[in-house]
Amino acid sequence: MPDLSSNLAGISSPNPFWLASAPPTNSGYQVMKAFDTGWGGAVWKTLGVPIINTSSRYGAVHYGDKRMIGFNNIELITDRPLSDNLREIEEVKKYFPDHAVVASLMVETREQWHQIVRDVENAGADGIELNFGCPHGMCERGMGSAVGQEPNVLRTIVGWVMEVAQVPVIVKLTPNISDITEPARAAVEGGADAISLINTIQSIVGVDLDTFVPHPVVDGRSTNGGYCGPAVKPIALNMVKNCALDPDVTIPISGIGGIETWQDAVEHMLLGAHNVQVCTAVMHYGFRIVREMTEGLEQYMRDKGFTTLDEIIGRSLDKVRNWEQLNLHYKVVAEIDPGKCIGCQLCYIACEDGAHQAIRLPASAGTARIPEIIEENCVGCNLCSHVCPVEECITMVRRDDGTRNETWKDYLASDRAPTTFEDQRAGGVGHHIPSPADALKRD
């Protein structure tokens, strides 16, 4: 039986699935229900001087018939009095002593930080998360991402917190920055115990074409919000990877961003996250999704023969290289399984218009609509296999013999890389390109 128990910088929880600081952790009622359903930890909705929220608060990106592939919000930190939240934290800890309750905090002055850290520790919080990520509303007041974008300020405030903190301190980072490792290193320098990322991405999710007001609408006006949901996972994975690979980021990472299934969680962990935090998926489907996540993670570990999460965490990191370290002799080409092809010809038009004209339609106009790969034109880009709507119909098959491994770096070192505009060593030299006028030919 795989052991799902998790430890992030000394904060233990029965599993690596935490609720992120957000609407699902707004109250003790929700956190109790979540723990009862199977969540291992919860980062409480950010505490500070309570605010006043707007109505409405959320916008969404729908794609086809799929709702909320992207989501944004203009909700701020807690709008409830601190004492109510503290009392509820205390109560939750009584019922669930082994679950992780982490208090997310956002205040301004050193005195306020000292005070609120002591308050949540007294209430029984197992850890503290500093919200340096919120990209809307709070940052305009000099908090949230305004801190996360200034490594020096971040380091200073972490220092203030560390002066009094008795429990582990996590710094939550904003992705609204060029290089995520800068604030990550500042957090380390400030003495933090862990980092969590990503917070939401500054965004506008859409505009009402009739009223011309972007979403979400507040009395005929709108503002930029924080973007999250399945669509942001690739951005989050890359930033988690960047921090995990940085030799100066020596503290553990809590992965956040686009996690909805156990696969998403495993991906975050493979790229270096010690545990994961989830919000949007719960806002979409409820706390119950954790059952599938737990069960799926367990099954995956069983299938792979893993017994602890440590065997997953960071396992993909040594597979990630800079582009210049990739083997330029590796060669795959697309192969269509005629038994599975349904003849939609999406691969044809994608390759024809969007790639390398390496797929042709069947010569005879008959009933068979199965396109053919022109192997000599195929650069192995994968595009056709991505647009193909049939499972495992287009596969990429290897064509090189696997004996040569040379990278751009090797090419540079041996002076074989193209250096001039007309360099005949360019990769596209000799590759089939139709003449421009061919585009205007009609059958």
Add this chain to the structure above:
Amino acid sequence: MGEYRKPENQEDLNTNFEQIHPLMDATMAYYASARCLYCYDAPCIEACPSGIDIPLFIRQIRTGNLPGAARTIYNSNYFGHICGKVCPTEVLCEGACVYTEQDVEPVEIGALQTYACDHAIRHDIRLYDLPEANGKNVAVIGAGPTGIACACELRLLGYDVDVFEAKAHPSGLALHGTAPYKITNEEVLDEVAWLQRQFGFRTHYGKRITPPDLRKMESEYDAIFLGIGLGHTRMPPVEGTDLPGCEGAITFIERVKLDPLSAYPGDRVVVVGGGNTAMDAASESARLGARSVTLVYRRSRAEMNAYDFEYDLVKQAGVEPLFHYTPLRILGEDKVTGVELARTHIVDGKLSVMDDQRMTIPCDAVIMATGQSKQTGYFADLDIHVDSKGRIVVNALGQTSNQKYFAGGDAVNGGAEVVNAAAEGKIAARGIHASLAEAE
């Protein structure tokens, strides 16, 4: 059987003739449209006799452009709403949907098409701007799908158009012949009314045009389009078809469509035939509450012309099929009391009747769905050639051997779907335009 109680009021009718393809609502269309893969050179377009750009209109539905979707459809087929409901989509667009290659349910193309067209009709959306009149006029004979389609296209080309129709209502068999559980009369008439508002052709109902009338029109119109369809049921040469209680399927179905509450055929009904019209007549008899309906076909189940799903509907309605029998005579003195049948067998593909193997089915009504007659007598005086099967011969422009006359629809194709008729009317309109332009 007793699957259906004899309807006594509109509510009963609504139950017995419940729409098998009800209109989609916005949510259904949202999910159905999202399924379209937007195939390149999509096979559904190829499979559509009117060549509607199906992936495009579905994408327009998906992106909230319903008027655009309707325009895409009407650009190819002026009977978009009707065809979405009555087309045999299973063997046309939906049958060609690539999903079926992997046994996945096809996109609901027909229902989506009707959804978009219904929006345009219900909101009376103007999709077309008519050009300046070109000073020429065309007489269209017959207000069925082919005639109306021809009229719409001609108006779009600047012609003045008069449509003459012998019946009191337009739409021909789309109104008088389609199964009432596939489309309501209101839907059929609403589409034609909308088309008329849209294109402004003149209609003259209850006006039967005879060959002498046509001769007169030749000097009044620049061209004449014949969309006159087919005639009544061609009765088989057996004794007793003139008895009360024996009628042709076309007549019976028209009665059902125009006045269903008084169309009850009788308690025991025998329907003769194996085509889609026979299926409709049998199914409608059952839905009108007939206690027993027997479908008699002279060949095997596999040899029936009817589509599989039409036969399924008949079976679901409780109709009893009887294969390899053919009527010898209709029994009865002053009304039908039964039908005498003989067993058939097939030798080398040819049907042979076994006179010594007979059976009698007592019944109150016999409905003959044995094909429609051609109106060949009509053309004799007009120098219009017909082929050996009595179908008007036209060239690629839809033009007959008499250059003044063009034709389309059942009178030309021998009896096909609404979509074929609509497509042929449109082709003929362009043919008229090309022909008149050339003459100048």
